[in-house]
Amino acid sequence: SQKIEQNSEALNIQEGKTATLTCNYTNYSPAYLQWYRQDPGRGPVFLLLIRENEKEKRKERLKVTFDTTLKQSLFHITASQPADSATYLCAPGHSNYQLIWGAGTKLIIKP
C-alpha cells in the first residue's frame, strides 16, 4: 500500500538558518504533491503545490523540490523565523485527486 514518510522527530533550527524537511513516498507515483502548515489547535493551511513535471517551486522564503526518481520531496524555509514554528504536512496526490497524508514534521525555530 502507499506510504508517506516524514521526519518523525522534531526539527530544531536556529533562527536565520534554512530549515529542510523531507517527504518520502513509496508504492505509487503521484502526479503532484502539496505541502501544508498546521498550527496547534488549527486546521492545515495550504502552502505550495508542485507537479511531477516541475523540479522546483518557490514562494517567498519557501521552496519545494520534487524528485520522482528518488520518490522524494524536500521543503525548504530560508531565513527561518520563530513564527515559522509549526507542523508541516506533506500530501502527495493519489488517484481521483485524493491526497494521502504524512504524519508531519514538527519544526521549531529557536531565536
Add this chain to the structure above:
Amino acid sequence: DTAVSQTPKYLVTQMGNDKSIKCEQNLGHDTMYWYKQDSKKFLKIMFSYNNKELIINETVPNRFSPKSPDKAHLNLHINSLELGDSAVYFCASKPNLGADSPLHFGNGTRLTVT
C-alpha cells in the same frame, strides 16, 4: 469571514451517546470532506461529497453518517460513540472534485469520548 467553519470546537461526551458536528463553507466550493486526525497526527479521509452527492465513503463504521443539505454544508452524525472515536475531526472543501487544487480546512472539532 471564516471560510470553513465547524461547530462545536470541543465535544466531550460519554460512550453510547449520539452527537453531531456541523460544517459550513462560504467559498462556493462544490466538494467537501470529513477527515479524522488521530493521536499520531495522520489525516485520514472519511467521506467526500460533491454537490451534495456522496463520492467517497472510506472504511468508516456505519455509526458515522454524513449529511449534506446543500453544497455549502456537510454535517457528521455519530451514533453510539465509542472510546476509539476520540480524535480531531476536520471538515475541508475544494472548488471541485476533479482538480489538484488545495484543500481549505476548518479548525477542527476535538471529540473526547469518556
